Amino acid sequence: MTLPAIDWAQPWLAPYRAGGEAGMQAIAHGEGSVAAALQHIRHASGQVWAPDFVGQDALPAGQAYEAHVFCTRTVPTRDNLHDFFNGLVWLAFPQAKRRLNELQAGEIARDGVGATRGPLRDALTLFDENGALLDAPPALWRALAARDWHTLFVGERRLWREARLVLFGHALLEKLVTPRKPITAHVLLPLHGETGPAALDDAQVAAALDPLRLGRKPFVPLPVLGVPGWCRDNEAAQFYDDPQVFRPLTGRGIPGA
Structure with missing residues (x-):
């Protein structure tokens, strides 16, 4: 599994550069998946607020993603750049990400997933x-x-x-x-x-x-x-x-x- 090349010297990536480069290196050296690379960064950083990262197959069929993250304190992660950056933000802002997830899960528990998110879930997303x-x-x-x-x-x-x-x-x-x-x-x-x-x-x-x-x-x-x-x-x-x-x-x- 490989990810596209990233220019980590770009100024907007500065807050994520150390973790991002470590994650890319972990993947290149055989960690295998994005979830495993993010777990590697999490343990190396000693980040206690961040959740565990698991493979996408850990998300049961029909289970809402945000509800699953809230209940299990794990983040199902696909092998793509989108989920890699999601993990890096979790590692940098774990309390803010947890709050977003808490609010999303609360809305889902109250109203279900639905065809539309509603104003609060729209803002959260x-x-x-x-x-x-x-x-x-x-x-x-x-x-x-x-x-x-x-x-x-x-x-x-x-x-x-x-x-x-x-x-x-x-x-x-x-x-x-x-x-x-x-x-x-x-x-x-x-x-x-x-x-x-x-x-x-x-x-x-x-x-x-x-x-x-x-x-x-x-x-x-x-x-x-x-x-x-x-x-x-x-x-x-x-x-x-x-x-x-x-x-x-x-x-x-x-x-x-």
């Missing part, structure tokens, strides 16, 4: 698959919430030296293996005005995942290749003159926090 966390000065937050892309990336560009963006969604990380300009993250808005390092702390992220808050969709879109230092082309201000990617604020405005 959006963050799990495509979410991001931002530690930034208030001026950048204001520009981002207003979709004022010129201020965010050109006028206040120097402030990005004080900022840090961490990608949380495993589908988002998978898409960025082949970077494209339109790829967009959904950034979780700060809780109670928090904009500093606590916004990236695993326990703090878990605490921010309140079902009532999530029902208001507290996310703002961010085209990730617009981040200074994340794409060479964005050194030219004209990079942002693309309304198909850097879209103005429309509709009802800023989502609820």
Whole structure:
């Protein structure tokens, strides 16, 4: 079993690089499966909050995935890049991932799987698959919430030296293996005005995942290749003159926090 080549030097992979490289090396040296490689990383890191990773065949037929993870504290894992990144995020943010799973499982227990997820499960899935966390000065937050892309990336560009963006969604990380300009993250808005390092702390992220808050969709879109230092082309201000990617604020405005 092999996985596609990954450029671990890309800035958006920095939080996952050590585990990712160790996992790829484990697979290359005969660990065999993605689940086994993730277990190798888990034991080597001494991570006590993370679940065990098991093969996909451990998921019984007809059993909802999220309910199974919640009941067994194990994560059925396929041999693909999507599930590899899912495991890396579990290892980096185990409390936040556990909270997402707890809320998903609670909704499934109450309403069943259903043809549609409902607003809370939609928000949980959006963050799990495509979410991001931002530690930034208030001026950048204001520009981002207003979709004022010129201020965010050109006028206040120097402030990005004080900022840090961490990608949380495993589908988002998978898409960025082949970077494209339109790829967009959904950034979780700060809780109670928090904009500093606590916004990236695993326990703090878990605490921010309140079902009532999530029902208001507290996310703002961010085209990730617009981040200074994340794409060479964005050194030219004209990079942002693309309304198909850097879209103005429309509709009802800023989502609820």
